[in-house]
Every structure is written in C-alpha cells, then in structure tokens.
Amino acid sequence: MGKNKYYVVWNGICPGIYTSWTDCQRQINGYEGAIYKSFNTQEEAEKAYNSSPYIYIGKKKEETNLETKQSNDTSQYPQVVQKEAIAVDAACSGNPGPMEYRGVYLRTGQQIFHFGPIHGTNNIGEFLAIVHALALLKKQGLSMPIYSDSRNAIGWIKQKKCKTKLERNARTEEVFQMIDRAESWLKNNSYNTQVLKWNTSEWGEVPADFGRK
Numbered sequence: 671m672g673k674n675k676y677y678v679v680w681n682g683i684c685p686g687i688y689t690s691w692t693d694c695q696r697q698i699n700g701y702e703g704a705i706y707k708s709f710n711t712q713e714e715a716e717k718a719y720n721s722s723p724y725i726y727i728g729k730k731k732e733e734t735n736l737e738t739k740q741s742n743d744t745s746q747y748p749q750v751v752q753k754e755a756i757a758v759d760a761a762c763s764g765n766p767g768p769m770e771y772r773g774v775y776l777r778t779g780q781q782i783f784h785f786g787p788i789h790g791t792n793n794i795g796e797f798l799a800i801v802h803a804l805a806l807l808k809k810q811g812l813s814m815p816i817y818s819d820s821r822n823a824i825g826w827i828k829q830k831k832c833k834t835k836l837e838r839n840a841r842t843e844e845v846f847q848m849i850d851r852a853e854s855w856l857k858n859n860s861y862n863t864q865v866l867k868w869n870t871s872e873w874g875e876v877p878a879d880f881g882r883k
Contacts, residue, residue, distance in 0.1 A: 674689065675689075675708045676708065676711065678718045685719075691708075694706060751873060756776070757776055757878040758802070758803050759799065760772075760798075762790065765792055766789060769795045771796070783802055789845060794836065794845060797826050801855055804856075808859060818866075832849045
C-alpha cells in the first residue's frame, strides 16, 4: 500500500488540505492559476498551508540548500558588493501584464528560485521576490543580505505593505492572493536580513536581471 499524501491547495476552488489526489484535483482542475503541492505528513502540510506558498512551490533542485553551492568568480562585481548574498529582480511584459520574478545567488551566479508568469506589475514582482528570498533564508537558517534595484519594493517591505495601485479583479485575483500571503508573512515573521539597494548606475544591472531591456 502506498504512503499517504497530504495535498495543500493554496489557490483553487476551495483552498485547504486534502488527503487524496482525487479530492485535490477537484479543487484545481479548470481553475486558472491553481497553486498546490503534496506533502508526506499532516504536520508538514499544515505548516505549509499557513505559510507563504512560494517557500514550497516552483522549487528546483538547486534551491534546496544554498550552502552546497560551489564558488563562482565574483570579480565582475565591485568590491563594495557583498558576494554572499541573494539578488532579486522582476520582469513584466507590459505594466500590468505577464509578470515573473527570480532570485540569484551571487557567489555562484546560479538561479535559486523563479516564479511566474502571472498577471501583475513589475513593482509587485519586485516586492514578492524580496519576500520569497526572506522566507527562503529563514527556512534554511541562513543569514545574508538581499539586493534589489527597486526603491518602491524595498519601501513596501519596510512598511510590510504592497502599496500597488493595480485594481483587484478577476484577472488580478491570483497575484493579489500572493500579495496577501506575502504581507501576512512579513507581519508574522521576524528577521534580521538586510534588504539593500542595488546601485545600478555604478554597478550595472542587478545580477538577477532578466536581460530584456
């Protein structure tokens, strides 16, 4: 007999925790932008459901542990830049439009997370990227700064509020649910991580830039 699984549905017809794949499918089939993941224990599932989904979803093998990365040549960055850090950035085709964000580990130059595209704005993506990095560092028990080239997003992080002017409607509901969870994470978690402004004019594009300018 196979091992029981617990299915967390963050975004679906009826979000919750389900104990069968059939029940989970009923919540996600035909639902645009469904967000879900399976877990081996009920404890893991409950913890995940009450946390930000982008701690868990869209993970790639290289995201599992930053400390296992091999060193990379970081001489391309100015001496003032802290090499043991995460750089984040977002890209949006139109504003609003299809938006995605990612994080890059400076010491290796490797992408450690990526999310999207979903309908949103560039500033929202920058905000969500920082929260994703904060949550990932806290989960892994690591301490390193986060670089972003967005003053708006850094300001929103300090205020624990995404002050977007984007209208909340059926098309934007998915990204607003992500915003709600991000704001909740910021309000319910403490951290000592520095969120630093990447000085684009002097250092060039932030290392997480999508290169579409």
